[in-house]
Amino acid sequence: MKKEFFWFLLLGFLSLLMFYFDRRGWLKTVRGWLERPVLGIEEKIYGFKLSAVKELDFFTSGQKQEEQILKLEGKLRQLAVDGNQLASCLEENERMRKLLGAPLPPSWKFLPAKVVGLSGQMRLDKGEKDGVKQGMMVVSENILVGRVDSVEAHSCLVTLPITPNIKIPVVVKSDRGVQAKGILTSLPGQKLILDKVLQQEDIQSGDLVVTSADWLPDLVIGQIEEVLPETAAIYRKARLSPLVDYQSLSVVFVVIKS
Amino acid sequence: MKNFLILLPVTLVLALLQGTFLSLNLLLLLVILVALVNPGKVSAFLAFWSGFLLDLASGTPLGLSSFLFLIFSFVLFLYRRRLDPSRPFLLLFFVFFFAMFFNRIVYHHWNWLPGLVLVVLVYAARPLMKYFQDFKGGVRLKI
Numbered sequence: 490m491k492k493e494f495f496w497f498l499l500l501g502f503l504s505l506l507m508f509y510f511d512r513r514g515w516l517k518t519v520r521g522w523l524e525r526p527v528l529g530i531e532e533k534i535y536g537f538k539l540s541a542v543k544e545l546d547f548f549t550s551g552q553k554q555e556e557q558i559l560k561l562e563g564k565l566r567q568l569a570v571d572g573n574q575l576a577s578c579l580e581e582n583e584r585m586r587k588l589l590g591a592p593l594p595p596s597w598k599f600l601p602a603k604v605v606g607l608s609g610q611m612r613l614d615k616g617e618k619d620g621v622k623q624g625m626m627v628v629s630e631n632i633l634v635g636r637v638d639s640v641e642a643h644s645c646l647v648t649l650p651i652t653p654n655i656k657i658p659v660v661v662k663s664d665r666g667v668q669a670k671g672i673l674t675s676l677p678g679q680k681l682i683l684d685k686v687l688q689q690e691d692i693q694s695g696d697l698v699v700t701s702a703d704w705l706p707d708l709v710i711g712q713i714e715e716v717l718p719e720t721a722a723i724y725r726k727a728r729l730s731p732l733v734d735y736q737s738l739s740v741v742f743v744v745i746k747s
Numbered sequence: 748m749k750n751f752l753i754l755l756p757v758t759l760v761l762a763l764l765q766g767t768f769l770s771l772n773l774l775l776l777l778v779i780l781v782a783l784v785n786p787g788k789v790s791a792f793l794a795f796w797s798g799f800l801l802d803l804a805s806g807t808p809l810g811l812s813s814f815l816f817l818i819f820s821f822v823l824f825l826y827r828r829r830l831d832p833s834r835p836f837l838l839l840f841f842v843f844f845f846a847m848f849f850n851r852i853v854y855h856h857w858n859w860l861p862g863l864v865l866v867v868l869v870y871a872a873r874p875l876m877k878y879f880q881d882f883k884g885g886v887r888l889k890i
Binding site: 493503520523531534605608609641645 | 763765766769786788792795798799804805806808809810811813814818820821824853854855856860
């Protein structure tokens, strides 16, 4: 019994010591040296996983063809009904497209990084030695992917907007201009929720949600899918759909200078 | 110690899978199963090694997962006599609590779903654990 206690105590102490040294940055060289082969293998595994998911999609799509045809027929009928509103819709679409395709400021510098893992947080193959620092933004085109949470010598961990309990200050924009300010949170199951929007603010489904000045501004996060009906609450809530599929990203960009 | 050496490649593969895309904590499951089948020195070493690999593969601070796995192993070691067949709920409660606690400490949020899946897996693995315990010829596993 005493012998077992001794081993648990010794290894526990060793773990704590390792944790302390790692947090102080004294293990950076050793960790960087150990991480290199691990990152190489993980990059291959993640690439294999992405291609396997694509292959599976290809096979399962055959079974869904009939459903898709029915859905498309329904959509065609809807389009015919909405034909007379086409002109105004086109104009609105044009504005939305401009907003979505808004060029990022030329002063921003980007560092391309490969995604090597996505379980809880996203792991990239760029770290301190590549100039990545804690708090930097990660984007894909002009869509926010996340913020760098911790940095190692050759890798970093990124917190995504779909991470549960995250709080991102955001602004709601539409072709009518800036509509509201709010906080973006996430619920388990990768659901994005826009919260803390004042009742008098005018938010509608289809409006875009972008980062506010507290983060790097004007990075698109998602689009309002549905404004949740809660008339008695002080704040309004809305459900968002993300504009990027975080699970299928293989290359992203770290904003290293702004 | 021979058992520990056999488990080394398994832990490596699981750590790599968890570091890339697997959100289910299979390493925790392995640590729990080994702590039940073979409590003591082997389970302590496996907990330490698995945690070290997981931290390396997932980018979390080195030593964090090792420490948590060691605590879980130690708790199971202390309660090994109370985990009898008539009361499997104590074991399942521990598994669920460990998974939730691990998620809270490492990923900073409570996530009950992986814990629930682990509970189901541990429940399903009980006959297997019993078999290994009988095979070993030691004290019968009390689950």
